[in-house]
Amino acid sequence: MKVKPADRIAVVQEYYFSQKLMQIEQMRKAGTDVINLGIGSPDQMPSENTINRLIVESRKPSSHGYQSYVGIPALRKAFAEWYLRYFNVVLNPDNEILPLIGSKEGIMHISMAFVNPGEEVLVPDPGYPTYSSVTKLVSGIIRYYELDEKNGWIPDIRSLEKSDLSRVKIMWVNYPHMPTGTRGSVSLFENLISFAHEHKILLCNDNPYSFILNKKYISLLSIDGAKEVALELNSLSKSHNMAGWRIGMVAGHSEYLKSILRVKSNVDSGMFLPLQMAATDALNNPPEWYDKINIVYKKRRKIVEEIMGILDCKYDKGQVGLFIWGRIPGEIINCELYVEEILNKAHVFITPGFIFGNRGDRYIRISLCAGESTLLEAKNRIMSYISENQ
Numbered sequence: 467m468k469v470k471p472a473d474r475i476a477v478v479q480e481y482y483f484s485q486k487l488m489q490i491e492q493m494r495k496a497g498t499d500v501i502n503l504g505i506g507s508p509d510q511m512p513s514e515n516t517i518n519r520l521i522v523e524s525r526k527p528s529s530h531g532y533q534s535y536v537g538i539p540a541l542r543k544a545f546a547e548w549y550l551r552y553f554n555v556v557l558n559p560d561n562e563i564l565p566l567i568g569s570k571e572g573i574m575h576i577s578m579a580f581v582n583p584g585e586e587v588l589v590p591d592p593g594y595p596t597y598s599s600v601t602k603l604v605s606g607i608i609r610y611y612e613l614d615e616k617n618g619w620i621p622d623i624r625s626l627e628k629s630d631l632s633r634v635k636i637m638w639v640n641y642p643h644m645p646t647g648t649r650g651s652v653s654l655f656e657n658l659i660s661f662a663h664e665h666k667i668l669l670c671n672d673n674p675y676s677f678i679l680n681k682k683y684i685s686l687l688s689i690d691g692a693k694e695v696a697l698e699l700n701s702l703s704k705s706h707n708m709a710g711w712r713i714g715m716v717a718g719h720s721e722y723l724k725s726i727l728r729v730k731s732n733v734d735s736g737m738f739l740p741l742q743m744a745a746t747d748a749l750n751n752p753p754e755w756y757d758k759i760n761i762v763y764k765k766r767r768k769i770v771e772e773i774m775g776i777l778d779c780k781y782d783k784g785q786v787g788l789f790i791w792g793r794i795p796g797e798i799i800n801c802e803l804y805v806e807e808i809l810n811k812a813h814v815f816i817t818p819g820f821i822f823g824n825r826g827d828r829y830i831r832i833s834l835c836a837g838e839s840t841l842l843e844a845k846n847r848i849m850s851y852i853s854e855n856q
């Protein structure tokens with residue numbers, strides 16, 4: 467008789483990509499050359515000085531011990547300067563920035579720190595699946611708020627206000643939005659901040675995509691009165707091609723950060739010092755570094771748009787971020803089966819939109835994290851698949 471896992475895990479499934487990557491791995495082992503256009507893991511390199519710094523610092527005998535729970539001062543200072551330079555937000559590096567081991571863990575820490583069992587959490591549909599799974603894990607109640615293409619994929623605050631919001635503790639927002647690629651705007655953020663004040667809700671903006679194919683950097687924290695009611699997560703994963711390094715941060719009022727640290731300091735024991743030092747250098751990359759990365763993404767986006775065209779999917783050309791989100795044609799009955807068929811017949815994996823919520827059901831998402839030649843090969847395979855199935 468095996469020991470039973472806790473009831474808690476019954477409320478969540480293994481992460482969709484965790485299962486899918488295993489399936490792709492098995493197909494590859496069996497000799498099928500699968501092109502994975504599913505996940506947003508940047509394949510370009512971090513800046514040269516970032517890598518060099520990691521190497522230099524790793525060679526020092528003093529680099530290998532436990533580190534502070536709040537990150538080294540130099541990293542917090544670099545985050546503060548980055549926020550000032552690009553988002554025009556002043557943050558006190560001593561107490562308004564908390565480095566994280568990637569921003570994903572921040573979603574857990576924030577939820578642990580602020581959501582009591584039975585309290586409600588507003589979660590975007592479609593949206594990053596972690597907001598809902600973590601809410602379930604902390605026994606919060608998910609209240610999906612619908613995002614609609616016709617409404618420009620922004621929350622309908624008026625209709626939310628018609629409902630009872632008295633038990634809502636947190637609202638997750640994520641602009642630039644994944645998966646739809648929608649930019650945020652100052653007026654949207656102003657409306658959200660006054661909504662949060664009015665209803666005493668902690669508003670959390672998850673902001674890892676600002677630097678990808680986007681030049682209008684907007685932080686929720688730039689809005690007057692934001693620090694009273696808002697937190698922002700950010701990350702080097704996408705912006706600096708450092709997804710595997712696991713470096714992110716949460717910024718906001720020092721009181722909020724103290725609560726988050728109460729959770730986090732009981733969970734991990736700091737971040738490897740050379741990673742922190744190197745991240746400090748990455749945050750000081752010149753603006754041209756981001757431009758160079760984006761020139762590559764721009765060329766890739768053109769090919770991905772062509773793939774969307776071949777699949778007869780409708781998409782918004784103004785999207786930002788690491789993906790293209792497209793609406794599948796009406797005659798496709800089941801998007802999940804369609805994607806599965808493309809995987810099995812064309813050997814190209816693209817993400818079905820339903821994993822981001824019910825509102826994503828008629829959409830697919832294609833990642834820009836593959837080289838041009840791979841994308842061209844994917845395009846050819848999909849073209850053959852379509853012509854064979856017409």
Ligand SMILES: Cc1ncc(COP(=O)(O)O)c(C=O)c1O
Binds near residue numbers: 640672713
């Ligand atoms: C919307 C969103 N938030 C957070 C994350 C997690 O990023 P990190 O690597 O910083 O944990 C992702 C990663 O895909 C994401 O798409």
